[in-house]
Amino acid sequence: MARLLKLKVQGLRSVGHKTKDSLEIPFVHPLTIINGSIGTGKTTIIESLNSIATGAWPCGNLQNFIRYPETGKPTIEVSISLEFEDLNGCVCTSTKRMVATLMKGKLRCKSETLSLKIRMPNGQERKVSKKLLKVQREIIEHMGAPAVILDHVNFCHQDEHFWPLGEELKVVLDQVFQSSNFTRAIEKMEEAKQCFDQDLALLTEKQRKAESQLGTKTELQGDPESLQKFVNAEKAYKIICNECHIMNESAKNLQKYTKTLASSLIAIHSEKMAEINEIIDDLWRKVSKGLYIDSIRIGSKCVKTSSGDKSYSYSVLMTRGSIETEMRGNESSPSLGEKSLACLVIRIALAAVFGGARPIIALDEPTRDMDKTRSKLVAAMLNDLIVSRGVQVIIVTNDDRLLKKLVVANRPDFTFVLEKDQRGLSSIRSQLLDR
Numbered sequence: 474m475a476r477l478l479k480l481k482v483q484g485l486r487s488v489g490h491k492t493k494d495s496l497e498i499p500f501v502h503p504l505t506i507i508n509g510s511i512g513t514g515k516t517t518i519i520e521s522l523n524s525i526a527t528g529a530w531p532c533g534n535l536q537n538f539i540r541y542p543e544t545g546k547p548t549i550e551v552s553i554s555l556e557f558e559d560l561n562g563c564v565c566t567s568t569k570r571m572v573a574t575l576m577k578g579k580l581r582c583k584s585e586t587l588s589l590k591i592r593m594p595n596g597q598e599r600k601v602s603k604k605l606l607k608v609q610r611e612i613i614e615h616m617g618a619p620a621v622i623l624d625h626v627n628f629c630h631q632d633e634h635f636w637p638l639g640e641e642l643k644v645v646l647d648q649v650f651q652s653s654n655f656t657r658a659i660e661k662m663e664e665a666k667q668c669f670d671q672d673l674a675l676l677t678e679k680q681r682k683a684e685s686q687l688g689t690k691t692e693l694q695g696d697p698e699s700l701q702k703f704v705n706a707e708k709a710y711k712i713i714c715n716e717c718h719i720m721n722e723s724a725k726n727l728q729k730y731t732k733t734l735a736s737s738l739i740a741i742h743s744e745k746m747a748e749i750n751e752i753i754d755d756l757w758r759k760v761s762k763g764l765y766i767d768s769i770r771i772g773s774k775c776v777k778t779s780s781g782d783k784s785y786s787y788s789v790l791m792t793r794g795s796i797e798t799e800m801r802g803n804e805s806s807p808s809l810g811e812k813s814l815a816c817l818v819i820r821i822a823l824a825a826v827f828g829g830a831r832p833i834i835a836l837d838e839p840t841r842d843m844d845k846t847r848s849k850l851v852a853a854m855l856n857d858l859i860v861s862r863g864v865q866v867i868i869v870t871n872d873d874r875l876l877k878k879l880v881v882a883n884r885p886d887f888t889f890v891l892e893k894d895q896r897g898l899s900s901i902r903s904q905l906l907d908r
């Protein structure tokens with residue numbers, strides 16, 4: 474995936490409208506720690522990353538995320554700008570701007586623009602500012618992960634953190650595996666094969682008729698007219714035989730390709746699911762010391778839908794001793810903290826598998842529902858992740874125990890402190906760490 478370099482936000486929630494009040498975060502690699510107490514703008518940072526990467530404005534409702542204009546200023550500008558380095562070493566700057574105006578007490582969007590500037594390693598620059606959707610598609614390409622992964626895995630919203638335990642699990646996995654597209658392609662190929670078979674049956678019938686019309690050449694000696702007819706019929710017969718042969722071969726090939734595609738799809742799917750589950754298992758062992766649940770995994774089953782299509786169903790399964798049950802729907806057990814931990818582990822595993830060589834994970838208060846012991850275990854797991862998998866971690870939290878352990882292991886030069894000033898606006902400062 475890309476490597477995040479710098480984020481600049483203006484006019485969102487507690488971030489002021491003026492340039493001088495904008496929030497600017499130069500990311501530290503591999504670990505950016507942002508320490509902020511309640512309501513200082515931690516989630517706004519993650520929402521901004523999500524928004525610039527996927528195109529969606531947070532919460533989908535202007536009133537919920539745009540900072541209301543100060544009195545006497547009915548028109549305001551909101552912007553998010555992200556600088557990142559893609560896998561080819563190009564430095565990309567994507568900027569999203571919206572001009573909003575206050576009308577009858579409600580904010581309305583006047584204009585929205587999205588641009589992408591790409592600076593190649595040789596210094597050349599290219600600007601992309603076509604239609605919004607096209608620019609967004611290009612941003613996603615340079616980010617290096619499918620939109621659904623950027624949204625649910627890399628830059629997941631704090632309030633949507635439990636998605637792996639809901640219907641979203643299927644939505645996300647179906648999209649990354651593009652199962653429905655492949656299944657449709659296989660169905661189309663099967664339909665084409667049936668058409669081939671019907672055409673072949675007609676041709677075979679034609680061939681049989683043509684064959685029966687052929688007499689024997691010797692009987693026709695001395696009858697030039699009949700002989701000519703025979704030669705013509707023989708030619709036509711040969712052409713039909715040839716067509717029959719081609720069609721037969723094509724049908725066989727199509728059947729072979731269909732089978733290969735279907736079995737490749739199953740193989741890729743089970744290979745990736747095994748990879749995801751192996752990471753989940755490994756991470757869970759690191760963080761679950763003393764917990765009721767021994768292991769977790771994502772179970773997948775290929776099922777036939779009511780319309781006869783093939784589809785995968787998914788669920789998070791937990792094992793205690795030799796008993797495996799679904800985690801979802803289990804009201805009393807596991808606890809909220811255990812569910813939260815399971816979701817965190819699943820997200821990290823998906824980030825590692827679908828993030829390619831340089832995965833990213835932005836975590837918004839990952840230890841919110843956890844106690845002191847668990848915080849420390851999560852910190853150890855993240856430290857390990859940074860070292861062993863080269864993950865870029867961005868963490869916003871106010872959990873001191875988590876911070877302390879991350880700092881001790883990674884020894885970053887500085888962390889960030891997110892605060893609110895007397896005007897109620899978010900501000901960020903770097904805090905040098907004692908050596």
Ligand SMILES: Nc1ncnc2c1ncn2[C@@H]1O[C@H](COP(=O)(O)OP(=O)(O)OP(=O)(O)O)[C@@H](O)[C@H]1O
Pocket residue numbers: 485486487509510511512513514515516517518536537538539540541
């Ligand atoms: N439309 C808005 N205009 C102005 N301020 C807003 C708006 N929406 C939310 N806020 C405020 O912006 C601040 C930052 O919100 P945000 O959710 O990013 O904080 P947070 O640090 O994640 O909080 P928490 O610790 O509760 O998770 C909060 O004080 C919130 O009340």
Ligand SMILES: [Mg+2]
Pocket residue numbers: 515516517631837
């Ligand atoms: Mg928050």
